[in-house]
Amino acid sequence: MKFACCRRSWASFWLAPLTSRRLVLLFATSLAAATPPIVIQNATILTVTKGTLNGSVLIRDGKIAEVGEKIMVPADAKVIDASGQFVMPGIIDCHSHIAADSINEGSVSVSSMVGIEDVLNPDDISIYRAVAGGVTTANILHGSANSIGGKCTVIKLRWGKDAHDMIFQGALPGIKFALGENPKRAGNPTGQRIGAGNVQGRYPATRMGVEDVIREAFNEAKVYQQSWKDYNEKIAQGEQPAAPRRDLKLEPLVEVLEGKRLVHAHCYRADEILMLLRVADDYGFKIRTLQHVLEGYKVAKEIAAHGAGASTFSDWWAYKLEAFDAIPYNAAIMTRKGVLVSLNSDSDELMRHLNDEAAKTMKYGGLNETEALSLVTINPAKQLMIDNRVGSIEVGKDADLTIFDKHPLSNYAKVEKVFIDGQLYFDRASDLADRPERETEKKKLMDKEKEEQKKNAPVGRGRPAA
Amino acid sequence: MKRLPILVLLMASALFAAPPGAIAIHNARVIPVSGPAIAKGTVVLRNGLIEAVGADVTVPADAWVIEGDGLTVYPGLIDALSTFGLPDAAPAPSGGGARGATPQPATPAPAQPAAPPARGPEDRPFTTSWLKAADLVKPTDRRLESVRAEGYTTAVTFPNHGIFAGQGAIVNLAGETSGAMVVAEGAGQYLTFTTTPGFGGGFPNSLMGVLAYVRQVYLDADHYKQAKQFYAAHSRGTPRPEFDRALEGVLESSRVLLPATRRVEVDRLLRFANELHVEALLYGLPEGYRSADLLKNAAATALVSLKWPEKAKDSDPEEPDSIRVLEVRDHAPSTPAVLARSGVRFALYSGGIDRRADLFKAVKRAIDAGLAPEDALRAMTLTPAEIYGVADRLGSIEKGKIANLVVTKGDLFVDKTEVKYVFVDGVKFEPVEEPPPAKPGAPEASNPGENQ
Amino acid sequence: MKSLLVGFLLILPLAAADDDSFLIRGATVHPVASAEIQNGSVLVQNGKIVGIGRNIAAPKGTRIVEGKGLHVYPGMIDSATEMGLSEIGAVRESVDVGEIGKFDPQLRAEIAINPSSEHIPVTRANGITSVIAMPMSAGGGGGFGRGGGGSIITGQAALVHLDGWTWEEMEIKKSAGMGMRFPIIPPPPGRFFGADFPGAKTFTESKKDYETELRELKEFFENARRYQKAKAAKEKGFQTDLKYEAMLPVLEGKEPLIVMASRERAIRDAVQFADQQKVRVIIADPRELGKMGTELKSRNIPAILGPTLALPLHEDDPYDAAYTLPDQFYKAGVKFAFGSFDNQFARDLPYQAAMAVAFGLPVDEAVKAVTLNAAQIWGVADRIGSIEEGKSADLMVTDGDPLEAKTQVKLLYIKGKTVDLDNRHKRLYEKYLNRP
Structure with missing residues (x-):
């Protein structure tokens, strides 16, 4: 159970928490570097940005080399017949907490010194499960216990690779902000009024305090930024001044001020959303995405004007007070009002069927198929500024592709194959075929351990007292 | 004659x-x-x-x-990572406010730090980097007799509580006085990834926080060193840098010991050490068998615990462990053999095993898993001496x-x-086989590399 | 402002008596109990279905609903919810799901259902016409921090229509079953925030707790039986005990125990318990079937399946373990219905069913599991759950397959009355879509 953001998952409290380990007998994910080209043919291809066609996709060197109704199949190509199936761009989740050994540095109101990249965990089984749900890229965020949280990292779900090899190279790093109930809860865990009794807590305990924490931090960051500017100027003038102390808490904030780090801000209510936009305006930086942003529909105009993206849930509501005005039409209204919108999961489970989440926007607010699919592909790619690489099926982009057996906006669809960088990371047929072998392997290990235990029972510690 | x-x-x-x-x-x-x-x-x-x-x-x-x-x-065998010789293992961690606080006695302290919660790296949480095993070692450690019976004559022993727990020393496992036991100090700074539990405690309460803290401390140490040098040259007219014993302790240690259980941690910490420009010894390594490539590429040295992971004794028979966990338990003893084959320098340490039969069984499992007996012996004698730079004194019969x-x-x-x-x-x-019975109520010293 | 006012008026239940007679014609009718009828009609009179077929003649003056291009299904039934018992999950004052006390059979969910809950119109807008509202135990899956930690017998679940001015008007069956959490040995807690779970118990300690609870449970049943005998014997000095009194229908086999049992061991225990106590049980929220398929089938024990959209229990489980669970129950021949075990996600009940279809469950079975199966399990198949003559006219009219998210529910009838599909969400949508 991750104390990430919001959703109370029914019964998740007492079900076995899943350990984060890799499957042993994974089918071959590691096609050698010099893989032959792959042609996926006879498929319905949902490019998202260039319409829908029946035809083929050619993958070469990890990139999409050709898309068309009829393409020449290279002699050395491996051909995948996808008759009756649907190819779409790999799904992008703009808000996830998988693949990390820790999520929240909940102790301090500003935890910008910490970062997910330090604790990426490639053994988390949630990675494989998410790939099996068609996800190829995810924004791994710090939790929401702090007004200014830790640094975030965009990864590709290259299951089986080491932590560093999962990082989406070229994606700008991010930082988590959080507004509203979560960051103030740590300050006021009992829900009592501060000052009313023996309530001791971490500042802030109100939305007023949340704004103040953010402003104070950026004030500090500006001073810090200036101290380095002064230092560098003196160096440039040939002086030998004492260097300022490097401060890992303030450095990411300076990067935010300089546009080198993207702000992903957890928020719910219209008032706090607007507050943050205005604080950012005052300090001269941009909010890249508003996360959850469940009342975004109330201030869509202001969000669009600021240029912030909105990454929201399909239909979550009422799990806490600040989610009581949440509506499933949020994505649609914001889309109609010119906001760049994505749907995210914030959940190991929901992450596995973001396509179904997208389909709900057709019901609630009447988005069309392309608009709906965009919410989980090209739009999050734009929000993360990686749309030159992923998010649609276009020649030259990374071959991150998900093949469904039915239209992905059908609730009856399931994922058959997933490619990342042109490599096969999930194949349902192989997964099914490998199951008996894995069971045998497990039984063997358990039996062997029982034998060993008899043989190697330690004599030390725990012997009966003489 | x-x-x-x-x-x-x-x-x-x-x-x-x-x-x-x-x-x-x-x-x-x-x-x-x-x-x-x-x-x-x-x-x-x-x-x-x-x-x-x-x-x-x-x-x-x-x-x-x-x-x-x-x-x-x-x-004589060398326990390459140990608390042997430190009767109370080490003082308890400081939860914060360590800078300028009064020194704490080297006695076991309650698990909860009495200090107020740390508000950030500046409060130096869980830091006793200035503690030196050489100052703390005592010939009265009751464990000495039984570990000598295992064949150990030397231990590289460390204070072991906290993020920056303190500095190790190479000590012989007998001596009339504390001083007589010490062969060399400066074995390195021992790190564990300690956090405050749950929410509401002090900084850090996550692994991310710990790593950020360690990183900040190294930056601070660097800055501190420069500031001190600057002050030495320009004392007049320069405000004096505040004395920081946490940083003093870090600056005294050229080598750090970092806990690495899983492959991901090996990967993470090798990168981390590289970033910090410190010589790192990774310890633990039950997943060393699947981390040899990383260690080899980084020309890293590993301290492998002989306390092989075991199935929890009090566990639900209807809740089998995952295949990954089963695999680690099965394969862990092959770590030394794999590292030897891959040309990774490694030493073996007892992980606190203080009975000869258990120690021998543990080594035997590594040998059964393919480690040459002479490599096992070397990893418990000359290699640790080389790792800690005392091969001119210890580790072989010369x-x-x-x-x-x-x-x-x-x-x-x-x-x-x-x-x-x-x-x-x-x-x-002349060895006495049985360890003396523990005194009732005596705290059991924890050992490095356990529970990582 | 005006639109808001209109919206407000629209959500009031329409009570006009003449509203509950009509004929839907020209639609594809999915009776569930029988094959679908193309270009079919459904005749409703006084809230009851009186005719179904291709050519149904309606009495003169009957209101005609043109169903061309539309589909008619029985209204869906969510077999486990907190409907009306909880408004905002994290606001304790708005939550009445779990009471204090280990054995609370006397509690009645029905009387705590808030008919004005915003969840009701939100849920029914997606075609759900009736739900089980169930008292749950915080200790056994009723959610985190919801009070009433560790209840074993949680109280009486009510089956209600999602329409009515009062809970009395909503009532279908006031006590459809007795909620119960079967004692378990909790799985190892693992790690929490990267640290050991505070206060985690060892297996031996947990086992001891479990055995204690089992003993208490047995004692409670024994006491209830003694009470039953004393009452039957009209013993002198007999005094009414509300707890034991509430247990009588259970002991008499009139009312099933709705036993929350996720793991195979708990299911096994629950089945054994049912055998010993000779009571009827319904297994609720099972997360695995294991070897229990034949056991359940041979005893005719049905199950309320929890969210299909769930993670596998164990790391080594197939990634689709939860998706395939309904099909496993189907293949084992165990009767089941779906329950959301929730509030905010009750409206997503059909998508839980759809995912099961994606992973093997025949689509007709999925539809049954949100309609007729539920009615059968709750003993009201003579009244709801399918489009059959004589049943309550709980109907949804859609523009497509109701298990597909993109499908719109166009019309909804409960007891033949047209139900307003407006709700808080639509009102906010319209208000803010039109924000200048």
């Missing part, structure tokens, strides 16, 4: 100073580790040092002679080195083998 009755020799073991004159182990099989085995050789000890070793060594006239027929002489020896009847790491004598600084001990 005088031949002393055994009784006299036994009495000698009660004294912690090397006996006058020499001791010669005559006509024994000698395994110097640094060179080929000598089928019938003699080792002469004098003044706590090895005076001579070889097949043709003459027994000095004044030597007390031990007839070595049927005996094998090995270098002339001039410290007279730390294990004399066995049979091969080391074989179940039935009897450890006849152990020499520490030339002083002979």
